[in-house]
Amino acid sequence: MCVVPVIKRCVEQRPDVTVLMTTTTTSAFEVIKTLLPSDVIYQFAPVDTPAAVNSFLGYWKPYALVLVESELWPNLVLGASANGVMLALINARMSIKSLNNWSKPVVRLLTALMLSKFSLILPLSNIQAIHFQLLQAPPSVINFCGDLKLGTEELFNVSKIMRNTEDIKEKIANRCVWMASSIHKGEEEVMLGVHRALMQKHPNILAIFVPRHPNIGLEIAHDLKQKGINVALRSRSDSLTSETSIYMVDTLGELRQFYSLTPIAVIGGSFLPGLTGHNISEAAAAGCAVLTGQHVGHFSHMVMAMQRLNPLSILQVGGGMELEEILDKLLSKSEVLEARRMAAKQAFHALSSGVIENVWTLLQHHIFRNAIIR
Template sequence: MSGPAAPLPVRLYGVAANLIAPLAYRRVRAKLEAQGTPAGRVRERMGRATVARTEGRVVWFHAASVGESLSVLRLIEEMGLQQPDLSFLITSGTATSAQIVGKRLPPRTQHQFAPLDSRRAVARFLDHWRPEAAVFVESELWPNMLRGAKARGLPLALVNARISDRSARNWKRLSATARHLLDHFTLIHCQDARTARHFHDIGLAHAAPGVNLKSLSGALPFDKVELTRLREVIGARPFWLAASTHPGEDEVMIEAHKALLKTLPEALLLLVPRHPERANQIEVQLAEAGLTSARRSTGMALTPDTQCYLADTLGEMGLWYALSPVTCLCGSFAPVGGHNPYEPAHAGSAILHGPLYANFSETYADLAAQNAATEVTDARALAKELTTLLTKPDTLATRRAASRAFAAGQADALHDMAETLSKALSLG
């Protein structure tokens, strides 16, 4: 693969990636098919397109999974409004992202699974799509993909870049490799000042902090008819949402809800696992905790006796945020790094979260400063905060208004970001 002379680790990686591609594809194929991906689409992972390329100029966006993909949809839409001759391709690697993003594609946008990072898969992909430029999201830095795109003269941008302190230490130990890969990008837009500083430390002076794209994604869509129905079913019951739980966090949510029931015996917990395939395990945990539950994916009715509604479906998070006056945003009680707080903020839900949120540290600091989010450390603290919010309507209303105001204040930068990106990619 042509391009700038590569450091030894990059060359070794290239050889290894090409050798193990068949084995990697078998594993990826088994996982995607197990998650319901149509067999015909799985071959996209080897760079074999399953849809025709649109005519004209195509801009390629590549993201890892659901959150990263959703974060750029409004940016794509804005770029399309500014330049009606552009079409867009967004790639990702997971079945969940394909299902969710596929339902929310902006005009003139297609989705494909990303090619595995082998020379042949990347070449097939680029031969078919012939993109005008490429945009990589957050931390999706695949060496063969980057070098293959650059070798064909594509201008490249990295947007919403994020790097943890631990990853930064590793990059510094391999600073020549890091610079080689990241120098492929004409523009490096960082989602926070910490990431920009890390990039500067390894010699990338053009990395610059900017607005977090996840703050520009807007409110998630939802079914308004279903929202009205659920409001009628729940009625006056106090309720709260545990959003995007990971292993180890369900226990915290369950313990907090049991404590809340002592004060509010009619309280309802809406529990949404990050990965719906964990629902069987969570259902057992709820039963062992003595809580009555109903499971959405099986069509079980939510009744006045239901203490926990297990919302194990895909693509309905916007519904749960719009419905719930209070959201405990998980991924923050387990070492995951936190999840996107802008989504519940746009819906006007008061936000609670745990202490582990490195991926959104600056955002949560801003939320806390505006009284739009509160950190709780464990189930006991969570139950105490829930009791306050669900028994004091004025306090809850104030917190919800602060959450909504925070989200609204982030949206002004979308137009400028689209213009900056188009200019950096020489799109006119």
């Protein structure tokens, strides 16, 4: 999703360039399809085998190939380069595990060869830039312009969002509301324990749970109902009443809408060992007080950057009692809650300013400057 604003810039600034976007899953397409300009072509990415890649390149004959984040496919990269295709890697990231794998003696030369084919690499942080340098990426092609995930705010039409959720907004207007977003299997137990404790202090409280993978929403909802929790499922159009304790949003593409409805966002994927966090910028952009766990992986650069701008913008907490105490304080003291909401939004805007334009400027200079109409 983070690349959609860049695609829009390309369509606006270079109408002579035809854009083909690929993803590897249908779920990704379901979320993105309504956000893409109408003249963007969509296809599934080819399997990274010589035959599939050669067929793909032979049919589409691209001028440039722009890969996003961790999409390093050797056959695609080397095949594209052999066909004279310009290569860029934007919002580039490399986890420690992937860094170790690509650094192994058996693939080290292949890694260096593959990265040498890129004309532009835009790491999402300075730490990621170091990772690519350790893998022998040419220093001359590495540039830094910020994390594209900070640029997703412009994707959403606020008036449309509010129309789609107006009924829910009315029903929760007089309740204490907090949201646990992008939660993984196992984290619902952490969030449920916290919510049950908060129910003793705030009888009118409502928690909005948004699973990272919508397909586990039914499973989590079933488990919660077995524990005697009043759960309403959005995917089943369950009625949201004053008795509803947890509202389960297990539908695709609605996370940003619900950030606009809740004053507090607890970002999941970060409260259990082995998890690596999720994007905090959407919640901050919506003006939520943002909490996250300790296991944030490559999102640590975003957390630290926002905390440097304003220590109140993002709070990292442990699960259980620590999370409960912080949520209770935010729900009980409006001045504390408002200070954190304002800090998150201000820090987000300070970091996101110019990111999309910077990425497009670098792509235009290094990749598209000599592109011709095809």
